[in-house]
Amino acid sequence: MIDQPLPDIDAWVKFYTQADLPVLRHTLLALDKLRDNAENVNGRVLSSVILQDPLMTLRVLAYLEQNRRNKQRTDITTIDRALMMIGVGPFFSNFDKLPLVEDHLKVYPKALLGLLKVIRRARKATHWAREWAIWRHDLDVDEITVATLLHDITEMLMWCFAPNLQLRVQEMLTQNRGLRTTAAQQEVYGIRLIDLQLALVNAWHLPSLLGALINAIPADGAEVTGELIGPDNPRIKNVFLAVDLARHSANGWDDAALPDDFKGIEELLRINHEALLHKLGLDADTSANTGQNQPQ
Numbered sequence: 001m002i003d004q005p006l007p008d009i010d011a012w013v014k015f016y017t018q019a020d021l022p023v024l025r026h027t028l029l030a031l032d033k034l035r036d037n038a039e040n041v042n043g044r045v046l047s048s049v050i051l052q053d054p055l056m057t058l059r060v061l062a063y064l065e066q067n068r069r070n071k072q073r074t075d076i077t078t079i080d081r082a083l084m085m086i087g088v089g090p091f092f093s094n095f096d097k098l099p100l101v102e103d104h105l106k107v108y109p110k111a112l113l114g115l116l117k118v119i120r121r122a123r124k125a126t127h128w129a130r131e132w133a134i135w136r137h138d139l140d141v142d143e144i145t146v147a148t149l150l151h152d153i154t155e156m157l158m159w160c161f162a163p164n165l166q167l168r169v170q171e172m173l174t175q176n177r178g179l180r181t182t183a184a185q186q187e188v189y190g191i192r193l194i195d196l197q198l199a200l201v202n203a204w205h206l207p208s209l210l211g212a213l214i215n216a217i218p219a220d221g222a223e224v225t226g227e228l229i230g231p232d233n234p235r236i237k238n239v240f241l242a243v244d245l246a247r248h249s250a251n252g253w254d255d256a257a258l259p260d261d262f263k264g265i266e267e268l269l270r271i272n273h274e275a276l277l278h279k280l281g282l283d284a285d286t287s288a289n290t291g292q293n294q295p296q
Contacts, residue, residue, distance in 0.1 A: 001161060001162065001163065001164070002015070002161055002162040002165065003162075003164055003165070005165065005188065005189050005190040005191075006190070007190075008190070008191075009191050009195060009196055009199055010199075012189075012191060012196050012199075013196070013199045013200060013203055015161070016157055016161075016196075016200060017062070017200070017203050017204065019157075019161060020099055021055050021058060021059045021062070021099075021157075021160075022055060022098070022099040022100055022101040022103070022104040022160060023053055023055050023056040023059065023098050023099070023100065023101065024052075024053045024055070024056070024100070024101050024102075024119070025100050025101070025102050026052070026053075027049065027050070027052065027053040027056045028098055028100060030049045030052075031046075031049060031092075031095065034046060034049065034092075035092050035096075038088060038089065038092050041088055042088070043080055043083040043084060043088060044080070046083055046088060046091065047079045047080050047083060050079050051079055051126070051145065051146075051149060052123065053119070054119055054122050054149050054150055054152075054153055054156055055101065055119075055153075055156060055160070056098075057079060057146060057149055057150065058150060058153055058204075058206075059095075059098075060079060060082050060083075060086075060095075061076070061077075061079075061082060061146075061204060061205075061206055062204050063086075063094065063095075064076050064082050064085060064086065065204050065205050068205075075205040075206075075207075075208070076205075077143050077146060077206070077207035077208070077209075078140075078142035078143055078145070078146055078207075079142070079146065080142055081142075101115065101160065104160060105159075105160065105163065108163040108164075110163075110167060111159050111160075111163030111164075111166065111167060112159075114159050114163075114166065114167070114170065115156055115159035115160060117250075118152055118155055118156050118159065119156065120250075121152070121246045121247060121250055122148070122149055122150075122151065122152055122156075122246070123149075124245075124246040124249075124250075125148050125149075125151065125239075125242040125243045125245070125246035125247075126145055126148045126149045126242070128242040128245060128246065129144055129145065129147075129148035129238055129239055129242035129243075130144065130145045130148070131279070132238050132241075132242065132265070132268065132269060133145075133235075133238055135269055136234060136238065136268070136269065138234075138235065138238070143207050143209055144209065144235060144238055144239060146206075146207055147207045147209040147210050147213065147239050148239045148242055148243065150206065150207075150210060151210070151213065151239060151243050152243070153197065153200075154193040154194075154196050154197040154200065155193060158189075158193070162189075165188050165189060168188050169181075169184045169185060169188050169189075172184040172187070172188070182194070194214050197210070197214055198211060198214045201214070209235060209236070209239070212233075212235075212236055213236055213239055213240065234268060237264065237268050238268060241261060241264050241265050241268060244257070244261050244264075245258075245261045245265065248261055253282065262276060
């Protein structure tokens with residue numbers, strides 16, 4: 001565990017690219033069930049298990065990069081393609097007896113809870129982003145899926161390997177609502193997580209869409225909305241809006257930021273408000289109270 005900030009961003013990158021990334025117990029149990037019938041398992045079924053766990057998803061893509069073949073000239077940015085390169089049999093051989101998040105953070109219950117909240121939020125965002133990408137007839141829905149799932153991966157890594165530091169960041173933000181997240185990160189870690197994530201995207205050759213997302217974030221770390229991204233980047237808007245909706249709705253459907261989220265999504269999908277609420281499964285009472293939690 002890291003209890004003191006590392007000297008610079010290169011040191012953080014070196015640490016994480018060499019770390020033995022843990023996965024969720026649920027993921028390992030699901031894989032063990034599939035392993036018992038490995039000869040009949042196809043890549044699509046295996047991919048669906050992996051994509052429920054951002055850390056497992058990252059582990060697979062990182063493994064592929066570490067074992068890159070000389071003839072591999074293009075980056076593999078989706079789990080389906082990664083499994084095609086690895087093969088189902090070799091996958092089960094190389095992804096056995098993995099470290100578990102629950103064991104890794106056993107003596108850090110608050111950090112485990114914090115990590116699980118971020119993972120739950122990432123799953124929701126990924127579900128929405130994938131659904132919208134299909135609606136938009138995006139040319140690479142799977143890449144949007146992975147990019148959304150990994151959007152907050154550096155925060156997850158900090159919960160895993162620097163739990164006390166991440167708890168300090170969370171405490172600072174809770175005590176000072178006006179403090180920017182990037183300012184708290186800079187003070188505690190000595191770096192901004194968006195800078196670390198961009199460096200890891202390059203080191204692991206993760207989806208280029210992830211790099212584009214990070215480069216679209218304002219330099220001051222302000223929250224990005226659909227309006228700030230611009231009308232000519234629908235793929236970036238697709239991911240950002242899903243991430244924002246998951247983050248804001250986690251506070252309740254009365255969160256004050258939701259009306260702006262809805263507006264951006266309606267413009268992206270070219271649907272009206274009633275159609276969006278139907279897609280989100282919101283009833284009339286919930287939608288009537290949306291955004292009522294206005295700041296004082």
